[in-house]
Amino acid sequence: MMQEGLDDGPDFLSEEDRGPRAVNVDLQTDATLQVDISDALSERDKVKFTVHTKSTLPNFKQNEFSVVRQHEEFIWLHDSFVENEEYAGYIIPPAPPRPDFDASREKLQKLGEGEGSMTKEEFTKMKQELEAEYLAIFKKTVAMHEVFLCRVAAHPVLRKDLNFHVFLEYNQDLSVRGKNKKERLEDFFKNVVKSADGVLVAGVKDVDDFFEHEKTFLLEYHNRVKEASAKSDRKIRSHKNAADDINRIASTLYTLGTQDSTDLCKFFLKVSELFEKTRKIEARVAADEDLKLADLLKYYLRESQAAKDLLYRRGRALVDYENANKALDKARAKNKDVLQAETTQQVCCQKFEKISESAKQELIDFKTRRVAAFRKNLVELAELELKHAKGNLQLLQSCLGVLKGDT
Amino acid sequence: ETSKYRSLAGFSSVLFVVLSLVKVFLSQSPEAACLSAEDISPSSNGPRDDDPDDLFAEATEEVSLDSPERQPILSDGPSPAITPVTPVMISPRVDVFDRSPDQDEDEEENRDTFDIQISVSDPEKVGDGMNAYMVYKVTTKTSLSIFSRDEVCVKRRFSDFLGLYSKLASKYMHMGYIVPPAPEKSIVGMTKVKVGKEDLSSVEFVEKRRSALERYLLRTVKHPALLKDPDVLQFLESSELPRAVSTQALSGAGILRMVNKAADAVNKMTIKMNESDAWFEEKQQQFENLDVQLRKLHASVESLVCHRKELSVNTASFAKSAAMLGNSEDHTALSRALSQLAEVEEKIDQLHQDQSYADFYLISELLGDYVRLITAVKGVFDQRMKAWAKWQDAQVMLQRKREAEAKLQYANKPDKLQQATDEIREWEGKVQQGERDFEQISKNIRREVGRFEKDRVKDFRVVIIKYLESLVHTQQQLIKYWEAFLPEAKAIA
Numbered sequence: 001m002m003q004e005g006l007d008d009g010p011d012f013l014s015e016e017d018r019g020p021r022a023v024n025v026d027l028q029t030d031a032t033l034q035v036d037i038s039d040a041l042s043e044r045d046k047v048k049f050t051v052h053t054k055s056t057l058p059n060f061k062q063n064e065f066s067v068v069r070q071h072e073e074f075i076w077l078h079d080s081f082v083e084n085e086e087y088a089g090y091i092i093p094p095a096p097p098r099p100d101f102d103a104s105r106e107k108l109q110k111l112g113e114g115e116g117s118m119t120k121e122e123f124t125k126m127k128q129e130l131e132a133e134y135l136a137i138f139k140k141t142v143a144m145h146e147v148f149l150c151r152v153a154a155h156p157v158l159r160k161d162l163n164f165h166v167f168l169e170y171n172q173d174l175s176v177r178g179k180n181k182k183e184r185l186e187d188f189f190k191n192v193v194k195s196a197d198g199v200l201v202a203g204v205k206d207v208d209d210f211f212e213h214e215k216t217f218l219l220e221y222h223n224r225v226k227e228a229s230a231k232s233d234r235k236i237r238s239h240k241n242a243a244d245d246i247n248r249i250a251s252t253l254y255t256l257g258t259q260d261s262t263d264l265c266k267f268f269l270k271v272s273e274l275f276e277k278t279r280k281i282e283a284r285v286a287a288d289e290d291l292k293l294a295d296l297l298k299y300y301l302r303e304s305q306a307a308k309d310l311l312y313r314r315g316r317a318l319v320d321y322e323n324a325n326k327a328l329d330k331a332r333a334k335n336k337d338v339l340q341a342e343t344t345q346q347v348c349c350q351k352f353e354k355i356s357e358s359a360k361q362e363l364i365d366f367k368t369r370r371v372a373a374f375r376k377n378l379v380e381l382a383e384l385e386l387k388h389a390k391g392n393l394q395l396l397q398s399c400l401g402v403l404k405g406d407t
Numbered sequence: 408e409t410s411k412y413r414s415l416a417g418f419s420s421v422l423f424v425v426l427s428l429v430k431v432f433l434s435q436s437p438e439a440a441c442l443s444a445e446d447i448s449p450s451s452n453g454p455r456d457d458d459p460d461d462l463f464a465e466a467t468e469e470v471s472l473d474s475p476e477r478q479p480i481l482s483d484g485p486s487p488a489i490t491p492v493t494p495v496m497i498s499p500r501v502d503v504f505d506r507s508p509d510q511d512e513d514e515e516e517n518r519d520t521f522d523i524q525i526s527v528s529d530p531e532k533v534g535d536g537m538n539a540y541m542v543y544k545v546t547t548k549t550s551l552s553i554f555s556r557d558e559v560c561v562k563r564r565f566s567d568f569l570g571l572y573s574k575l576a577s578k579y580m581h582m583g584y585i586v587p588p589a590p591e592k593s594i595v596g597m598t599k600v601k602v603g604k605e606d607l608s609s610v611e612f613v614e615k616r617r618s619a620l621e622r623y624l625l626r627t628v629k630h631p632a633l634l635k636d637p638d639v640l641q642f643l644e645s646s647e648l649p650r651a652v653s654t655q656a657l658s659g660a661g662i663l664r665m666v667n668k669a670a671d672a673v674n675k676m677t678i679k680m681n682e683s684d685a686w687f688e689e690k691q692q693q694f695e696n697l698d699v700q701l702r703k704l705h706a707s708v709e710s711l712v713c714h715r716k717e718l719s720v721n722t723a724s725f726a727k728s729a730a731m732l733g734n735s736e737d738h739t740a741l742s743r744a745l746s747q748l749a750e751v752e753e754k755i756d757q758l759h760q761d762q763s764y765a766d767f768y769l770i771s772e773l774l775g776d777y778v779r780l781i782t783a784v785k786g787v788f789d790q791r792m793k794a795w796a797k798w799q800d801a802q803v804m805l806q807r808k809r810e811a812e813a814k815l816q817y818a819n820k821p822d823k824l825q826q827a828t829d830e831i832r833e834w835e836g837k838v839q840q841g842e843r844d845f846e847q848i849s850k851n852i853r854r855e856v857g858r859f860e861k862d863r864v865k866d867f868r869v870v871i872i873k874y875l876e877s878l879v880h881t882q883q884q885l886i887k888y889w890e891a892f893l894p895e896a897k898a899i900a
Contacts, residue, residue: 217737224732231725238718245711252704259696262864271871278878371738371899378744378896385889393882400875403868 032056035153035168037146038066042138046070047099049145053168059160060169067171071098074145076176077152080163088313088351089358090158091366093151094302096144104134122251129247129283136287140295147299194312201315204322208356214363215311222304229297236294239286243279250275267403274399278392285388292381300370307366314359317352324348523549523628525643527621530613532600533564539601540564543617545624547643553635559644565592567648568620574638575627580783581790583851585859586633587626588779590619618768622776629862684849690856691788698781705774712771715763719756726752740899747895751888758884765877773870777863784859791848798841805834 032055039050052066078095081087108130115123152158167174206212250272257268324345331341529544547559572589579586596612624643628634642648682688726749733745812827 217735220735221732224728224735228725228728228732231721231728235718235721235725238714238721241714242711242718245707245714248707249704249711252700252707256697256700256704259693259700261693262860264864264867267868267871271875274875367738371741374741374744375896375899378748378899379893382889382893382896386886386893389882389885389889393879393886396875396879396882400872400879403872403875 033153033159035146035149037142037149040138040142042099042101047138047141049142051149051168059165065169065171067168069167069174071096071145073167073174073176074148076174077163077167078148081152081158081161082309084161087158088317089310089355089362090155091303091306091310091362093148093155093158094299094306096141096148099138099141101134101137104130104137108134125247125251140291144299197316198312201312201319204315204319206315206318210360211311211314211356214307215315218304218308218311222301222308225297225301225304229294229301232289232294232297236286236290239289240283243282243286246275246279246282250279270399270403274395277395281388281392281395285385288384288388289381292377292384296373296377300373303366303370307363310359310362314352314355317348317355321345321348321352523547523551523634525621525624525628527617527624530617537598537601540566541597541600541613541616543620545643551634553640555644561643561646561648563642563648565597565616565620566650567642568623570648570650571627571638571642572623575633575636578636578638579632580786581793581848583787583790583848583855584630584632585780585783585787585855587623587630588783589623590616591779615772618772619776622772626776626780630858686853687788687791687849691785694781694784694788698778698785701774701778701781705771705778708766708771708774712763712767715759715766719759719763722752722756722759726750726756738899744895744899747892751892754888755885758881762877762881765874769870769874769877773866777866780859784856787852787855791845791852794841794845794848798838798845801834801837801841805831805838808834 034054036052037049038052041048041050047070049069049071050066051069052064053060054064056063075095078092081092108127111123111126111130118126152161152164158164206215253268253272253275257265257272259265260268324341324347328338328341328345331338524547526546527543528546531542531544532539533542534540542562542564545561545563547554548557550557568589569592572586575586593612593616596609596616599606599609600613627639628643633639729745729752730749733742733749736742736745808827808831812824812831815824815827
């Protein structure tokens, strides 16, 4: 269908988004390993990302190289982290959401079908807008995949992961297929079991104040971010709808202006022109709010879930440790299989302590990252809102000046 | 084809005489009881778009002078369909200052002053249950001499307004006057009010109706002929008004629909009106186009009002969720910033709401009014066609009577001959009357349309400028709010 280079078409995103497109997270770029998505292609039902790596690490054969990856391969990488026991003590960077062009594609199709029923100008205008929307979604999905890779690259332990290096370097297809029905069903049940278990585990009171606080905090925070994310989406949709209405009003005013036999014709044309411009600004406002606020909230929804998962794993390890302790006591009492019980208990103890140690650091980092990301985005949001409001104001005032002068 | 020339000839020659008479009239104060438009044109003192000279220019020169029967007749009397009106003494040099609440003084235009203010206020519910109704206070402040007092207050209900409109429409529409239609009935809206729901939607409904009634009255009195109509005066001044019965089923639009339906039937009968005057054809087409576009615009604006209301609701909802998020955020500075964000969003929600009211009351209602007004304009054009058809029919009848008389002459039946001659005379009169009426209505329409277009230009200009000013205000407020927020966001450390 549509083949898009990243920098084609109007720069729908704000000018600040050049270079590492880490719009939602504040990340250090490190010379030893830099990853970005340099190009992307949208084909009928999949997106092909060109992952570009620059590294001075000895693990790689070259210093700079690129491969082409698809969404499923990102998911494979993410899942491999999750399933790796070694990484139980880390917040696994959340997987990027699946590229979803369905809605946009549907709209473009409907437009094509309805071509006969509207004027040529209307059709061209709507087509341009839908294409811009498609492009915006496209850019967003690229950004989200990139953020995932950057987070992994920035993590001191995960960046050394072998699968990650294979992902970055292996220039053939990873032959990762999407999960089939059976596997998806298995996943579903696994999740059910996990959440039931999670509830049990969460019920266990933690001696450590830090983690107890984090547990309570994350639970509430996650739910509130979910609320805020949903509400901000709805708000932005209403904003887009209002901008669409203004677009239609501008078109009708234009027609009125060309048809009117009185002095109003010039008037209507001028106002139509004004509304065309203000509508574009309104659309930008909605898009910027989407980028700086809605996407931020969505990202932290996923991150807070990843943090919750970490706490769950630690809680699970704690429960295992306590159970091992109880088993050891029982074994000692019965004086049976003591050695085995001791080994198990030690293993559990080590696991728990290892997770606890790294989890603490991870959660502190999470907070730092979160605060930094919110600060960056809120500041940028306010600056953009101001910029657009001032732009709008100027357009309105200059038009008013002309119209009042004419009377 | 002779019919075309006949109408042209009649038209131009009649017009010539009529207009020279008009000039005579204008130089004296009229004593006639008639309400022909020349006497009371508001712009009789100001620049006129539809100058007599313009009309003349449009009539073609081709004159096939027909039979001597076609004596130019002076059309200075009222058309027989009008009920005679008590004489009203107004010098044509009335200072008519066009002032509706939406307009400011316009010094550039050499308009006469129009010193009358009408307000509709204080809606009150009378009665209970399904028999309840709203009563509005109508206050008229004026220095015009036709009114008995400087300030009058009366109580009127909605059906009174409809009754007034139906009377005015039946009196003036067939003369070609554009009678402003009354607001629409709304069964749903009124039922809610009757049932006693004191919620926001019924309050809004009453306010919407009050505002519409006020605009209706102002438009009505702005029309120079209607201002002096005794029904209008009675409506504005007398404390007791006979209950308008027939409006139970009819609204302003309902009456227009009926009239237009009749006109449609007429159109189907007359295969094609030989339009002698390109002006009418052009104007009709223009109004047709305007109708289509205004309806489209109205629909888009209504959609905008709806979406802005939605935006306001969703912004408020988001503000709450942002406040909650701020509460649970454990980093103090970020928590404070999020609370501030919530406050900003709350203020913005109020802004959106106010803006949607402006969208509605300024633009949407104006467009709705004009969509209805244009229906009235189209109705008036149809009335002209009706008048033309009536005239043509009379001519056909006259022809038949003449043929019948000729036949009788050969058949030599003296008694029937007398009757036939009488009938011929009768129909000659009707033909002349038909022609007079047609020309009168054509002239009236030209004037009415000129006035209408002037008002339309003014109305739209004023309203759109006001609307843009409201948009300016919104942006200024937005800037204020975000400027206050920015340092808070930067303070997150």
